[in-house]
Amino acid sequence: MGWLDLVTNPQGLREIFGAETPPLVGVGLHGVEIDREGPTLRLRLDLPTYPSNPPVKWRRNGYNVVQVELLLGGVSDISIRGVSVNMLVDVDIKSDGRLALKISSPTLNMIAMATSVTVSKIDAYLDGGRDLWPVKDSGGGN
Known part of the structure; x- marks a missing residue:
């Protein structure tokens, strides 16, 4: 079971990425917000891959x-160690009745327990530091 199978509303990402579930390795972490309502934990992440057939507007x-x-809703426990201005992290989401979130990098470690995870927003933008279109292997090489 992949991380997208644990999301309550995976349809949007599945429409954009098709059968290619985006990995959560080498993710750009832009923000973490903790709210007492719920309580909730909101993560803003840049995915490391771009869809092969993005929406026309993008x-x-x-x-x-x-x-x-x-x-993440129904958060019962959060532990955060470290911080940086440029965080490339690995995100792991697992479930055994409750959701366990683990975020790790050389400068940040975060663990949280929750009851649900929802995609609350999907957006795209132009990052001048990345190639405009990802190069796909044509299958002709090794």
């Missing part, structure tokens, strides 16, 4: 990064 505007906002 293609027309030359976007090359997909940003998602994940909202």
